[in-house]
Amino acid sequence: QITLKESGPTLVKPTQTLTLTCTFSGFSLSTITVAVGWIRQPPGKALEWLALIYWDDDKRYSPSLKSRLTITKDTSKNQVVLTMTNMDPVDTATYYCARYTSDSFDYWGQGTLVTVSS
Amino acid sequence: DIQMTQSPSTLSASVGDRVTITCRASQSISDWLAWYQQKPGKVPKLLIYKASSLASGVPSRFSGSGSGTHGTEFTLTISSLQPDDFATYYCQQYNSFGPGTKVDIK
Numbered sequence: 001q002i003t004l005k006e007s008g009p010t011l012v013k014p015t016q017t018l019t020l021t022c023t024f025s026g027f028s029l030s031t032i033t034v035a036v037g038w039i040r041q042p043p044g045k046a047l048e049w050l051a052l053i054y055w056d057d058d059k060r061y062s063p064s065l066k067s068r069l070t071i072t073k074d075t076s077k078n079q080v081v082l083t084m085t086n087m088d089p090v091d092t093a094t095y096y097c098a099r100y101t102s103d104s105f106d107y108w109g110q111g112t113l114v115t116v117s118s
Numbered sequence: 119d120i121q122m123t124q125s126p127s128t129l130s131a132s133v134g135d136r137v138t139i140t141c142r143a144s145q146s147i148s149d150w151l152a153w154y155q156q157k158p159g160k161v162p163k164l165l166i167y168k169a170s171s172l173a174s175g176v177p178s179r180f181s182g183s184g185s186g187t188h189g190t191e192f193t194l195t196i197s198s199l200q201p202d203d204f205a206t207y208y209c210q211q212y213n214s215f216g217p218g219t220k221v222d223i224k
Contacts, residue, residue, distance in 0.1 A: 039215075046217050047162065052213070103150045103168060104164055105152070108161045
């Protein structure tokens with residue numbers, strides 16, 4: 001059974017750095033062609049792709065957010081961590097992690113709502 | 119960057135209707151396209167991958183096609199709309215999601 005779960009703060013202040021952890025089970029991030037990505041969704045708005053990390057540690061970022069994002073993995077712990085610097089109220093959203101294979105996100109975490117407010 | 123557009127943005131339909139949603143890419147993307155269904159307050163669910171492959175457990179009334187003459191136009195079709203299908207549908211190509219199409223009750 002494949003599961004993913006996001007964890008991290010629910011409230012951050014403007015200018016702070018957000019750190020989110022995705023803990024997964026049922027698959028390995030050392031398997032060829034597998035990746036884990038982060039996607040966010042502001043309330044009432046569309047999905048937005050943020051970042052992706054592949055089994056070989058190749059990393060890809062949203063061009064518009066690249067300067068603020070860092071994605072890393074700990075294969076031994078089955079975890080992927082996303083950091084986003086300089087948080088702003090417009091970054092308020094539900095943040096999802098998901099497994100990426102066959103050019104699609106086939107398993108998703110439940111999502112975690114992050115609110116940016118002073 | 120490749121931009122994704124969807125049409126229509128909202129679609130009103132009745133149970134039993136055949137529904138088609140279109141997704142267009144700003145440049146050729148071969149068959150690297152996925153479709154997701156999202157209900158309010160729920161996690162997106164993969165429906166179609168590689169433009170026309172049905173994800174595991176997805177009813178056969180859902181189908182995908184594309185990539186058009188230039189690899190830029192794709193469609194999601196629901197052959198007979200069911201009450202459980204009223205939701206928002208997103209297309210996705212690698213690092214870009216479409217803006218979504220909301221299917222609501224006519």
